[in-house]
Amino acid sequence: MTQTIAPRVRTLVLLLLAAACALLAGAGPASAHAALTGSDPRQGAVVDKAPAQVSLTFSESVSMDDDSLRVLDPKGTRVDDGSPSGTGGTTYSVKLHAGLPDGTYTVTYQVVSADSHPVAGAYTFSVGAPSETSVSVSAQAAGGGFVGGLYGVGRYVSYAAFVVLVGGAAFVLACWPRGSGVRAVQRLVVSGWLALTAATLLLLLLRGSYTGSGKLADVFDLSLLGEVLQTKSGAALVSRLLLLAAAALFIAVLFGAYDKREDEERRDLTFGLAVGGSVVAAGLAATWAMSEHASVGLQAGLAMPVDVVHLIAVATWLGGLTALLVALYRAPAQTPVPAFAVRRFSRIAFGSVVALVVTGAYQSWRQLGSWTAFTDTRYGQLLLVKIGLVAVLVGVAYFSRRWTAQLAEAVPSLAGQREKEHVAASGGRKNDEAKVTRKTGGTEKPEATGQTGVAEKTKAAAKTGVSEKTGVSEKTEAAGKAGAAGKTKAPGKASGTGKGSGGSQRAAQLARQRAAVDAARQKRQRDADPHRFGLRRSVLAEAGVAVVLLVVTTVLTQTEPGRTEEDAKAAGAASAASAAPTTGAVTLDMPFDTGGQNGKGVVRVELDPARVGANDLHLYVERPDGTAFDIPEVKLALTQKAKDIGPLPVAPDHITTGHWSASGVQIPMAGDWEVAVTVRTSDIDQVTLTKNAQIG
Numbered sequence: 001m002t003q004t005i006a007p008r009v010r011t012l013v014l015l016l017l018a019a020a021c022a023l024l025a026g027a028g029p030a031s032a033h034a035a036l037t038g039s040d041p042r043q044g045a046v047v048d049k050a051p052a053q054v055s056l057t058f059s060e061s062v063s064m065d066d067d068s069l070r071v072l073d074p075k076g077t078r079v080d081d082g083s084p085s086g087t088g089g090t091t092y093s094v095k096l097h098a099g100l101p102d103g104t105y106t107v108t109y110q111v112v113s114a115d116s117h118p119v120a121g122a123y124t125f126s127v128g129a130p131s132e133t134s135v136s137v138s139a140q141a142a143g144g145g146f147v148g149g150l151y152g153v154g155r156y157v158s159y160a161a162f163v164v165l166v167g168g169a170a171f172v173l174a175c176w177p178r179g180s181g182v183r184a185v186q187r188l189v190v191s192g193w194l195a196l197t198a199a200t201l202l203l204l205l206l207r208g209s210y211t212g213s214g215k216l217a218d219v220f221d222l223s224l225l226g227e228v229l230q231t232k233s234g235a236a237l238v239s240r241l242l243l244l245a246a247a248a249l250f251i252a253v254l255f256g257a258y259d260k261r262e263d264e265e266r267r268d269l270t271f272g273l274a275v276g277g278s279v280v281a282a283g284l285a286a287t288w289a290m291s292e293h294a295s296v297g298l299q300a301g302l303a304m305p306v307d308v309v310h311l312i313a314v315a316t317w318l319g320g321l322t323a324l325l326v327a328l329y330r331a332p333a334q335t336p337v338p339a340f341a342v343r344r345f346s347r348i349a350f351g352s353v354v355a356l357v358v359t360g361a362y363q364s365w366r367q368l369g370s371w372t373a374f375t376d377t378r379y380g381q382l383l384l385v386k387i388g389l390v391a392v393l394v395g396v397a398y399f400s401r402r403w404t405a406q407l408a409e410a411v412p413s414l415a416g417q418r419e420k421e422h423v424a425a426s427g428g429r430k431n432d433e434a435k436v437t438r439k440t441g442g443t444e445k446p447e448a449t450g451q452t453g454v455a456e457k458t459k460a461a462a463k464t465g466v467s468e469k470t471g472v473s474e475k476t477e478a479a480g481k482a483g484a485a486g487k488t489k490a491p492g493k494a495s496g497t498g499k500g501s502g503g504s505q506r507a508a509q510l511a512r513q514r515a516a517v518d519a520a521r522q523k524r525q526r527d528a529d530p531h532r533f534g535l536r537r538s539v540l541a542e543a544g545v546a547v548v549l550l551v552v553t554t555v556l557t558q559t560e561p562g563r564t565e566e567d568a569k570a571a572g573a574a575s576a577a578s579a580a581p582t583t584g585a586v587t588l589d590m591p592f593d594t595g596g597q598n599g600k601g602v603v604r605v606e607l608d609p610a611r612v613g614a615n616d617l618h619l620y621v622e623r624p625d626g627t628a629f630d631i632p633e634v635k636l637a638l639t640q641k642a643k644d645i646g647p648l649p650v651a652p653d654h655i656t657t658g659h660w661s662a663s664g665v666q667i668p669m670a671g672d673w674e675v676a677v678t679v680r681t682s683d684i685d686q687v688t689l690t691k692n693a694q695i696g
Helices: 005-027 145-174 177-181 183-211 216-220 222-229 232-254 266-289 300-330 339-368 378-439 446-463 466-470 474-487 493-528 530-557 562-579
Strands: 036-040 053-058 069-072 085-088 091-095 103-113 118-127 586-593 600-608 613-622 633-640 645-650 653-656 659-667 671-680 686-695
Touching: 036 118, 053 069, 053 103, 069 091, 145 177, 145 183, 145 216, 145 232, 145 266, 145 300, 145 339, 145 530, 177 183, 183 216, 183 222, 183 232, 183 300, 222 232, 232 266, 266 300, 300 339, 300 530, 339 378, 339 562, 378 530, 378 562, 586 671, 586 686, 600 671, 600 686, 613 633, 633 659, 645 659
Parallel strands: none
Antiparallel strands: 036 053, 053 091, 069 103, 085 091, 103 118, 586 600, 600 613, 613 659, 633 645, 633 671, 653 659, 671 686
């Protein structure tokens, strides 16, 4: 029954790994965690005279250098003084040269947000009137390109290695102390340390180029590396390397002195290793908490320790799960994972899940800020995926707990069965020895003792299946014994010494073969246990889900928090609203004189709200004394000569005396529009009036 689920579990794990690869492929460069929320002049603005400076406002504090904020004229020449500075809060400005001519200017910025992610962008404004510009802003996002890809790989590897290192060591100390002598577990923990160290060095070298030019050659720029070391992210990476040196000492003791001590002697050392390991693990987690999301924004002083607890809980659960999986599949048959170790890990995993739920709920509230952010922002959508994966992982873990309980119940019966098999095998060997004694007549020469023992071992090995591997048959065995009996009568110390040496070598070889056969038999017995088989499959499924969960978590650290994204949208909407006309309408008064009787008066045109899109138009005709009167015909047309748009005719409907109206008048784009009104006061008397208005 259990064998049939293996292909299904294997297929599930492959599908989960494929999903993880898809997430990795679609992650792209790190999203900006500081958003541009305002600027002066604003994007697309046309100002009458050149401003003295350009100011940018971000959603959080950023770090800048001399090239972080640049202003370029239409020819691409830099017109700022190259010294951006903060003006208070999250607003930064750079002064411009005096006497700038009319034209379109381009503002480019590339900064580093407080949570260590690069932010880049550009926009234009015009002085006097828009003009052609030769400036071409690169479409490559900040942190992209080949260097950005390498940096992203380093981040994924560092998170995974931290989980394996901390979780594997915790599994050995808290769940399975004898596992410190298992080579497969040792290789897992050491591999985690090596991967984390290599990834940290890679991130440190790439940091300067990643937040700057993005060129691979800048990776080896020592001056740039010196600047990185003075930043918060650089200090965090250097601190991580120092803590990894302490972690190396911890690993050496764990797999060295700790492994060689007896169970009673391990207790004091276990306490010391637990305290020291906890301090190192918390320090490693703090290098992320102090340089990323938790270090900025709302309640940063509380968010950083909460983030440390969250990271350690993730590592203890998923890293311990990885260690358990390796132990179940790769541990020697002589030292299988005991049931009590699995039960201990199950309890620790449950505590880790509780810690994850509590800290995750706080982080979600802090990063999202509203329920709508779950569906309206990318961060919220990824968080929903993470919550779903955690639920799936907890469900699979439930089945693992059931297999663990059944394994614990089956351990006593299996131990009794193995003891019976051992006694039966010992009795069989004694019977074989008795048969050999009867065949030799009950007498043995002292000189032949070694050779006779070899023959007996050879025969016993043949019965256990060794003869099939060694090619020794029973007939050859008998002939060897007969020859040995004949040779025992021949004296000679040298000859006896040579035969004794050959016999001891053969005995050692047979002993090694018998040990290999016993190990293989024990492995088959272990793998044939249906409870252990089910546990292995469920843990494998857990590990597959855990890989995808870890990928989603890493992508979340590179995604703009939902609260920041919604704040940026709100600020952009407020900026657009403040830039719009406050009057809500355009009013044009145009006197007319058609030259005929009752040919003089005033036409008033009102356009509301005078923006791009649908507008309401009202047209009034009055005599010179201000009284309303009707005329035979009135027509209106809109034209934007700069863009060669129009004329767009408008046929208003007569509402009452001296009042015409039209609704849904479409203005396709903002700009300077010419409003032309044709007034006819008789069959032959008419005139066309024009006036310009800024719309949108």
